[in-house]
Amino acid sequence: MNVLVFVKRVPDTESRIRIDREAKSVVEEGLNFIISPYDEYAIEEALRLREAKGGKVVVASLGPVETLATLRKALAMGADEAVLIKDDRKETYDPLRVARVLAAFARNRQADADLLLFGRMSVGSDNAAVPSMVAEILGLPQANVVTRLEIEGATATAQREIESALEKISFSLPAVVSAQKGLNEPRYETLKGIMAAKKKTIPVLTLSDLGLPEEASVPQVEVMNIELPAAKQAGKILAGTPEEAARELVRLLRTEAKAL
Amino acid sequence: MILTYIEVRNGKVKKSSLETLSEARRAAAAMGVAAEAVLVGYALDGALAEVRSSGAAKIHLLESPELADYSSQGYALALEGLVKETAPAAVFFPATAMGRDLAPRLSARLGVSLASDCTAISVSSGRLAFTRPIYAGKALLAVTLPASPAIATLRPNVFPLEPETSVEAEIIRKTVAIPAGAVKGKVVEVLGESGAAIDVAEAEIVVSGGRAMKGPEGFTLLGELAAVLPRAAVGASRTAVDSGWIGHSHQVGQTGKTVSPNIYFAFGISGAIQHLAGMSSSKVIVAVNKDPEAPMFKVADYGIVADLFQVVPALVAAIKALGA
Ligand SMILES: Cc1cc2nc3c(=O)[nH]c(=O)nc-3n(C[C@H](O)[C@H](O)[C@H](O)COP(=O)(O)OP(=O)(O)OC[C@H]3O[C@@H](n4cnc5c(N)ncnc54)[C@H](O)[C@@H]3O)c2cc1C
Ligand SMILES: Nc1ncnc2c1ncn2[C@@H]1O[C@H](COP(=O)(O)O)[C@@H](O)[C@H]1O
Numbered sequence A: 001m002n003v004l005v006f007v008k009r010v011p012d013t014e015s016r017i018r019i020d021r022e023a024k025s026v027v028e029e030g031l032n033f034i035i036s037p038y039d040e041y042a043i044e045e046a047l048r049l050r051e052a053k054g055g056k057v058v059v060a061s062l063g064p065v066e067t068l069a070t071l072r073k074a075l076a077m078g079a080d081e082a083v084l085i086k087d088d089r090k091e092t093y094d095p096l097r098v099a100r101v102l103a104a105f106a107r108n109r110q111a112d113a114d115l116l117l118f119g120r121m122s123v124g125s126d127n128a129a130v131p132s133m134v135a136e137i138l139g140l141p142q143a144n145v146v147t148r149l150e151i152e153g154a155t156a157t158a159q160r161e162i163e164s165a166l167e168k169i170s171f172s173l174p175a176v177v178s179a180q181k182g183l184n185e186p187r188y189e190t191l192k193g194i195m196a197a198k199k200k201t202i203p204v205l206t207l208s209d210l211g212l213p214e215e216a217s218v219p220q221v222e223v224m225n226i227e228l229p230a231a232k233q234a235g236k237i238l239a240g241t242p243e244e245a246a247r248e249l250v251r252l253l254r255t256e257a258k259a260l
Numbered sequence B: 001m002i003l004t005y006i007e008v009r010n011g012k013v014k015k016s017s018l019e020t021l022s023e024a025r026r027a028a029a030a031m032g033v034a035a036e037a038v039l040v041g042y043a044l045d046g047a048l049a050e051v052r053s054s055g056a057a058k059i060h061l062l063e064s065p066e067l068a069d070y071s072s073q074g075y076a077l078a079l080e081g082l083v084k085e086t087a088p089a090a091v092f093f094p095a096t097a098m099g100r101d102l103a104p105r106l107s108a109r110l111g112v113s114l115a116s117d118c119t120a121i122s123v124s125s126g127r128l129a130f131t132r133p134i135y136a137g138k139a140l141l142a143v144t145l146p147a148s149p150a151i152a153t154l155r156p157n158v159f160p161l162e163p164e165t166s167v168e169a170e171i172i173r174k175t176v177a178i179p180a181g182a183v184k185g186k187v188v189e190v191l192g193e194s195g196a197a198i199d200v201a202e203a204e205i206v207v208s209g210g211r212a213m214k215g216p217e218g219f220t221l222l223g224e225l226a227a228v229l230p231r232a233a234v235g236a237s238r239t240a241v242d243s244g245w246i247g248h249s250h251q252v253g254q255t256g257k258t259v260s261p262n263i264y265f266a267f268g269i270s271g272a273i274q275h276l277a278g279m280s281s282s283k284v285i286v287a288v289n290k291d292p293e294a295p296m297f298k299v300a301d302y303g304i305v306a307d308l309f310q311v312v313p314a315l316v317a318a319i320k321a322l323g324a
Helices: A035-055 A069-075 A095-109 A129-136 A189-198 A242-255 B015-031 B045-051 B072-086 B099-109 B216-227 B238-242 B271-279 B306-321
Strands: A003-006 A010-011 A033-035 A059-062 A082-085 A115-119 A140-150 A155-162 A167-173 A176-180 A222-227 B001-005 B035-041 B057-062 B090-094 B115-119 B120-122 B128-132 B137-145 B150-154 B171-176 B183-191 B205-209 B232-236 B265-269 B284-290 B302-305
Touching: A003 A035, A003 B035, A010 A069, A010 A155, A033 A035, A033 A069, A033 A115, A035 A059, A035 A115, A035 A140, A035 A176, A035 B045, A035 B120, A059 A095, A069 A082, A082 A095, A095 A129, A095 A155, A095 B099, A115 A129, A115 B057, A129 A140, A129 A176, A129 B072, A129 B099, A129 B120, A140 B099, A155 B099, A155 B183, A242 B284, A242 B302, B001 B015, B001 B099, B015 B035, B015 B045, B015 B090, B015 B120, B015 B150, B035 B072, B035 B090, B057 B072, B072 B099, B072 B183, B072 B232, B090 B099, B090 B265, B099 B115, B099 B150, B115 B205, B128 B150, B205 B216, B216 B232, B216 B284, B265 B306, B284 B306
Parallel strands: A003 A059, A003 A115, A059 A082, A115 A176, A140 A176, B001 B035, B001 B090, B035 B057, B057 B171, B090 B150, B115 B150, B205 B232, B205 B265, B265 B284, B284 B302
Antiparallel strands: A010 A033, A140 A155, A155 A167, A167 B183, A222 B137, B120 B128, B128 B137
């Protein structure tokens, strides 16, 4: 069972976000970058599948050359191979552009993958769209926001969270699955893993290596502006005993906020 | 024309779909075009009755026995046919589990991009502009989508509902042919669907607790408060979920659900950025915390600096007193 995992290098979720003067992009200077947290569930699931069924785990990312460090972490967790698709464009917030590149990579370079694993959303651009788009471009079935995955031969069953319920999806392989918290508990890198990862070379591909002309990767999303949300006015602190404060709160929620 | 996807679950129309249609009507009016709606599935008449006079000029029903259970491939295929035929300027979906699964699939099928989880839509010089939170709500991104149709998912509970109209929509029925082998995966079962429990993402009031709840009993207490409030659900911080006091489906935040209820109560939740990511678009925020410095007070409209174990019962009593 060969598993292809897509990971993205993203700013740490604790980061303070600053916006450039043109209000078109986020200032990257000073940000600390990590593997998008959901992608770690995807890597962990891939490693578990390999442990149970054999095969190999290949991790790939589209991003700037600094993404090599992100991929190295995936290798240290235990992935067999990592590939960087080098992209010098800043964040475009365009999921279709990313999906086209990742799908071309999967089709041209990893045609033997039985499963394509993703995170349910890349934190930062917050699209939650790339997995479904890759699935569509490759004509594969999909299961998104998955908290349980079972594979039996060439078919799989996944559980995903929907409003007030869990949805069970049955699908054939190869397929696209995106991981949600709850699927597993990602392992930490071991010292041995880190040492082994250092020895591996990470091939670096360009978009033209994938047979994609530059134009094919021009973003289709036009950024008008990026701004910080308006700062909220300080709220009212309600004084008195807990009983008095509770009564006052209920009164304000009804008469002032008109929310009750 | 702007087309709205109406989500049908268990034969019923989801409220978030009606909010989406309401926003589509406003945007369509600003552009001087019509608003239409589409339902996909099988035996849709019950659902149709719920949307007949919701202000769509036309309602398209795309039906097939093979669409009785949701499949992203089958539904995208059905919608593609309609989009090719009617050439809408935009297609709006509710940003629900289904909408977020289906919209990007349709986008890729049509070769256009999309704007996910939008919280505002405007029209300027005839073009749609979409605003969506990025970096977990730490920034707001406004984009246009030059290709046609523009596809967007709209965050539930954000866009106000327009009143029903007296005008009945024109109904256009189509039977969709699904070629053999086109659908390689579909929903086979829905587990734990109960009419009674409201999901945090759909509730009008969310009563959330954090580490301070100390254990599952704390959440029983919050359940008592939720029970005396209209359409309320219990939410939780990640710390509470990871401690095993309440299920993951209640988690609010970056790794949990995004909610924007009319009232969000945060009991003993410090207000970490990853938690705020999931609830900062709530209309009214109430923070109850022992620590006056807790960051949650910075986003709260109303705050009480006190022990939550005293405040929750007092609130239950104060709300019950209203009804009496
Ligand atoms: C990648 C990533 C993703 C994350 N995703 C999420 C997410 O989706 N959701 C989420 O919630 N967190 C998430 N977190 C965790 C987040 O950073 C915080 O650790 C978490 O939200 C803290 O939970 P808390 O507020 O319940 O606990 P704490 O931060 O410990 O706060 C407890 C609060 O309770 C108050 N308190 C204590 N006793 C009482 C009492 N008796 N009465 C009143 N107040 C009292 C304290 O003053 C304190 O403010 C994520 C973190 C990371 C790194
Ligand atoms: N630049 C990228 N390189 C590799 N994988 C990506 C990239 N962007 C998104 N993905 C994958 O797609 C998932 C969903 O991303 P998104 O649709 O951007 O929210 C991520 O969790 C990754 O698994």
